[in-house]
Amino acid sequence: MDKKDKVEKINAISPSFCLAKWTQVTLDLVHGTTHSCHHPKRHSVSIDAVHQNPSALHNTPEKKQARQEMLAGKRPSECQYCWNIEDTPGEHLSDRFVKSMDPWSWPFLKEVLECGSEGDYTPQYLEVMFDNACNFACSYCLADISSSIYKEMKKHGPYKVENSTHRMMDPNWKGDFKREENPFVEAFWKWLPEIWTNLKVLRVTGGEPFLSKHTFRLLEYCLSHPNKELELAFNSNLGIDRERLERYQKFAQTIRENEAVKSQELYVSVDSIGEQAEYIRRGLHYDQFLHNLQIFLEDKSFHRITLMCTFNILSIPHFDQFMETVEELKSKYPHLVLDMSYLKEPHYLKASLATSEMREKVFLGNKRVQESTLFDEFEKNKVGRIAHWLKVADEGEKLSGLRGDFFSFVNEYDKRYGTSFLASFPELKDFYILCKKERFLSSF
Numbered sequence: 001m002d003k004k005d006k007v008e009k010i011n012a013i014s015p016s017f018c019l020a021k022w023t024q025v026t027l028d029l030v031h032g033t034t035h036s037c038h039h040p041k042r043h044s045v046s047i048d049a050v051h052q053n054p055s056a057l058h059n060t061p062e063k064k065q066a067r068q069e070m071l072a073g074k075r076p077s078e079c080q081y082c083w084n085i086e087d088t089p090g091e092h093l094s095d096r097f098v099k100s101m102d103p104w105s106w107p108f109l110k111e112v113l114e115c116g117s118e119g120d121y122t123p124q125y126l127e128v129m130f131d132n133a134c135n136f137a138c139s140y141c142l143a144d145i146s147s148s149i150y151k152e153m154k155k156h157g158p159y160k161v162e163n164s165t166h167r168m169m170d171p172n173w174k175g176d177f178k179r180e181e182n183p184f185v186e187a188f189w190k191w192l193p194e195i196w197t198n199l200k201v202l203r204v205t206g207g208e209p210f211l212s213k214h215t216f217r218l219l220e221y222c223l224s225h226p227n228k229e230l231e232l233a234f235n236s237n238l239g240i241d242r243e244r245l246e247r248y249q250k251f252a253q254t255i256r257e258n259e260a261v262k263s264q265e266l267y268v269s270v271d272s273i274g275e276q277a278e279y280i281r282r283g284l285h286y287d288q289f290l291h292n293l294q295i296f297l298e299d300k301s302f303h304r305i306t307l308m309c310t311f312n313i314l315s316i317p318h319f320d321q322f323m324e325t326v327e328e329l330k331s332k333y334p335h336l337v338l339d340m341s342y343l344k345e346p347h348y349l350k351a352s353l354a355t356s357e358m359r360e361k362v363f364l365g366n367k368r369v370q371e372s373t374l375f376d377e378f379e380k381n382k383v384g385r386i387a388h389w390l391k392v393a394d395e396g397e398k399l400s401g402l403r404g405d406f407f408s409f410v411n412e413y414d415k416r417y418g419t420s421f422l423a424s425f426p427e428l429k430d431f432y433i434l435c436k437k438e439r440f441l442s443s444f
């Protein structure tokens with residue numbers, strides 16, 4: 001069945017149907033939250049429910065409700081990320097189709113339909129966060145995910161922006177468990193043998209996963225329980241000490257020698273190049289990042305290495321050079337894949353705050369990607385739809401307040417970390433002045 005037929009079949013089930021609501025799960029075991037897929041907001045898992053049945057880590061009442069809506073052709077509001085893409089003019093496939101057609105989703109269509117909205121589904125794609133320990137404090141990230149940001153917010157408190165909860169701990173979530181007594185981690189280790197042979201993709205995220213002992217326990221589990229159909233993946237900021245990275249690399253090599261899994265993959269993140277990338281991802285040393293990336297790219301244990309970009313307003317000034325760098329790396333390492341999503345929150349770092357002049361840089365970078373023979377269809381679609389979104393993205397009346405918030409944020413961020421926005425982003429001086437004016441005007 002070709003892509004067009006699959007799209008038609010998905011829409012024939014319902015115009016809001018998406019397999020990922022069943023097949024894919026992301027678990028944050030630190031706070032006991034879950035979502036399917038990773039785009040909707042996370043929601044809490046019941047401790048009582050996981051005590052009775054660890055599959056409640058995935059099959060929550062909230063997801064069952066969203067599954068019911070999808071089967072009835074209603075759009076779950078939590079999937080707005082996809083509706084935004086689908087409602088922009090032109091032929092752009094949203095993740096609803098991309099994820100539904102993925103090899104860990106599409107072959108299980110029958111099982112998903114049989115499960116319906118009431119049953120408990122055993123996922124094929126599991127992403128798990130054991131720990132929020134992280135040595136980075138990226139500009140768009142949260143205290144819940146990074147222990148470094150947690151410390152920052154505890155010390156300095158909220159930023160003076162309209163949504164002052166940004167970067168703060170979510171008060172609605174649990175998470176005051178001692179590391180040794182976390183009921184969700186306990187439920188995960190109980191659930192794992194049950195779902196192990198069903199899993200096609202297992203991805204560990206964080207925090208920085210290689211700072212967690214559970215990551216290494218999982219690597220040992222993979223070695224002692226071979227699953228030849230499993231794609232095993234880890235996220236890493238590649239900014240941790242060499243010893244930990246080498247320990248992981250040795251595991252990866254042994255797993256490959258023993259053919260314990262089908263393939264191994266590493267996901268790394270960067271959103272621009274050089275100093276601007278370092279500004280966005282606080283803690284990143286760009287040259288060290290590139291050096292470590294090349295070590296892993298040279299290692300035959302990895303079937304694919306994915307470079308993830310969370311495209312935000314600060315990605316814009318060097319977007320074209322960033323794409324050029326990725327293109328150069330791809331010419332040497334064809335198994336390097338570019339993945340790109342636009343930043344949804346915080347709103348004041350969204351690329352849609354950019355002026356039309358700034359947006360041109362993105363269109364230029366997109367042109368490079370679309371014309372290159374080194375980027376594949378997946379990458380062209382990801383970059384192309386971001387450029388397309390940016391053509392039409394408009395924050396309307398909110399724009400002035402958000403630009404004012406941008407100004408407040410970068411000034412405070414500079415104060416907290418001893419950085420200088422204007423020194424790192426001289427090309428954005430006019431934009432900075434514009435945002436300053438907006439802040440001034442919105443104070444009346």
Ligand code: SF4
Pocket residue numbers: 018019020021036037038039040078079080081082095096097099
């Ligand atoms: S519709 Fe989109 S946001 Fe919702 S689960 Fe599917 S891919 Fe994720």
